[in-house]
Amino acid sequence: MRDLAFRVAVALLVVFVVVALIGPYFMEHDPLRGSLRARLDPPAWLPGGTWDYPLGTDRLGRDILSRIVSGARISLAVCALVIAIAGTVGTVVGTFSGYMGGMTDRVIMRVVDLALSFPVILLALLLGAISGPSFANIVIVISLVLWSQYARMARGETLRVKNEDYVDLARTSGLGHARIISRHILPNIAPSLIVVATLQVGVVIVLEASLSFLGVGVPPPNPSWGSMVSEGRSYVVTAWWVAMFPGLAILFVVMAVNIVGDHLTDRLNPALRGRGGA
């Protein structure tokens, strides 16, 4: 049962990545250009719908399916960049802090705690409003908000391994600090960091969508899933499909990510069971 869910989730994520990478080349319609004769057309299976627009069209007559496919690319790009940036910064800071110990560690961890205790959306909204909506800004904003989680995990894991015999041995054999960290500590804390990274994919997707929904994320007319839901909000009574389908796309991808994340947590680090996701 668990394995089945895991396999389905992995398959879904593979589909998501493939669609994001090559999907846009197979779409018949331009996600940015609409047809004025096809405004707010319903999905194909409803009366008035055609297979020309399988999931219907929005208020400008743009094909919703094409926009969701393009939106997948935006989501994937934001995720990849945020995890690369926040993961690198957080890992470097956390590992350094844990390795140094003492006063350095205490000061750095106070900063990390502070970053962790601030309302995430509020900070992102503030930074987003100040820097203005753009793709680069949303990546920076989300990274700025999320690096602390990696730092926390990397520091805890570094503390765990830094007094192991093999690290002591490396130290007595005269290796430099940088060498010890990169050769002996990082490889041993990598599994836990991968789990954090996986669980964060869901957080990043929801955060990006929420900020785009609030109007400080990826700017229109780019089809971010969040801004698509936001546009559909005004038409929910007459044209529910505009808001419904992009939201379902977010739900399915994030569910798949969470299933995979839980599975990896259980497998790599049983002590963390049940704590993931926040």
Added chain:
Amino acid sequence: MPAKLILIRLVEAFFALLLMSLVVFLLSRITGDPVALLLGDNATEADKVAMIRELGLDQSLAAQYWHFLANALQGDFGRSVAAGREPALDLVLSRLPASLSLAAVALASTMLVGIVLGVLAAVTHGTAADVGIRLIALIGQSVPSFWLGIVLIYLVAVQWGLLPTSGYGGPAHYVLPAATLGLFTLAAITRLVRASMLDALGSEYVKLARIKGISEAAVIWRHALSNSLIPVVTFMGTFFATMITGAVVVETVFAWPGIGRLAYESILSRDFPVIQAVVLVITALFILANLLVDFLYLAIDPRMREKG
């Protein structure tokens, strides 16, 4: 020595708030030109100079921060730039009851339902009921709240006509926003309680209670559950944080007149006095909640008292 521990926590909380005030101050200074924003396009050069002096923008950044801090401590964040020019803090405080009542309703109902679901899932471990509850928890942790809110408005309020679509009012107005706000936390509590109940049900003291012939209901709801609730208490601060964070989105979707929506509106209209007030009030709430959880934790777990 709990007194020392409490003191350390209070000092830490003070510095956290101070640092946040600095961040908010700097963020609002590096952006845009408040003078141009306040005066509009028709202002003369003399108007600008007067305004700059009135706002204290001709002084050094450090002096400006000191003034900001001194005024903020007296509850003076300046006036909203929006129509009416209300004092910023009054505006925030007038919106606070709506947010706090919504968060309280959401947190209370979430705790109740989450604990019951978590216990049921643990007791029926491995059956269809367990799988069903875990599926609910999975959806709860994955669904974006802005979309859930819209779907609930469409289905429950518009299609079925059961509840009001949005706005602030009687108990019926609370149902949809509270459900939207609470679902993520509900999922988290369900998972936590399920995991710790599974541990507890396999433990020695539960076996002992069973051997002593205590009824199964008492074993589950009294002996096993009381120990499984400690992790829930530990995470209370996080849950409250989730509610406050979620309020920005949920209050916007449901047109709920709370501080979350005020934060959103003031940020979009770059109403900096209000932004500063609302961000600091939310941060203070946050820190206060975490302090309370720390103290609660000291009170219920004797092991913590002997440390430090």
